[in-house]
Amino acid sequence: MTFSIVARAVDPGTGEPTWGVAVASKFLAVGSAVPAAVAGVGAIATQAEANVAYKGLALAHLDEGATASVALDRLLDEDERSEHRQVGIVDVDGNAASYTGPSCFDWAGGRTGRGYAIQGNILTGPEVVDAMEAAWLASSPDQPLQHRLLAALAAGDEAGGDSRGRQSAALLVVREDAGYGGNDDIAADLRVDDHAAPITELKRLLDLSDFYLTASTEAEKVQVTPEIEAELETYAAAQGAAGFRAWVGTENYEMRVAEDLSWIDRRILDIVRTPK
Structure with missing residues (x-):
């Protein structure tokens, strides 16, 4: 069987x-x-x-x-x-x-x-x-x-x-x-x-x-510039989150975003940038 x-x-x-x-x-x-x-x-x-x-x-x-x-x-x-x-x-x-x-x-x-x-x-x-x-x-x-x-x-x-x-x-x-x-x-x-x-x-x-x-590979990582960080924080605020790190925790994306926000997985960045 x-x-x-x-x-x-x-x-x-x-x-x-x-x-x-x-x-x-x-x-x-x-x-x-x-x-x-x-x-x-x-x-x-x-x-x-x-x-x-x-x-x-x-x-x-x-x-x-x-x-x-x-x-x-x-x-x-x-x-x-x-x-x-x-x-x-x-x-x-x-x-x-x-x-x-x-x-x-x-x-x-x-x-x-x-x-x-x-x-x-x-x-x-x-x-x-x-x-x-x-x-x-x-x-x-x-x-x-x-x-x-x-x-x-x-x-x-x-x-x-x-x-x-x-x-x-x-x-x-x-x-x-x-x-x-x-x-x-x-x-x-x-x-x-x-x-x-x-x-x-x-x-x-x-x-x-x-x-x-699973953790992001090096090829999947995008360096977070000041401009991208501002973009991320604006997005998080629009979602009602108390900062981008708080949004990451809510969505369980910890394996895809650096703890110090030095990099972000390109797929997470795509989510942020894709209109809902």
């Missing part, structure tokens, strides 16, 4: 390793059950008759130094209903393992390669995981992992996806110090729990996440 991709890549902006999971299903809130990842450890998707305990167990095995295949073997050996499970794991080094139990409902299967594990069950056919693999391999390493994962998920959906229909999707990506303000490792953690077009909605949320929760 679910299709997913688990992967490891190098972040193009920082050069640091990144792990993530993207998943979609005709199932309510699939993001609450399937994905788990820890920076510097690895990532897992547990699905079909999902054993959610696999998430903590697998990450513990990986943290102890087990490879993806060893961690997977341990999970299955300890589970008397392993024939009903489907799992994908990628470890700290990018080794990948995928398992589809013989009792999973058709169509069910997976694909693995260096740095990725793709799997799905109750799909329209093998073309779903084939399309996901092709999209992953065609994606540019210059893209952030979350965008590559979402592209693969969308390709699977377009190829047929879950044979029962669409309901939810989720995206989880981790990298050391990638979180808001650098205070945790969450690069992206987005869920669409119940929606007619969950992957389309997930894409919209990812675009918003990129805008609100």
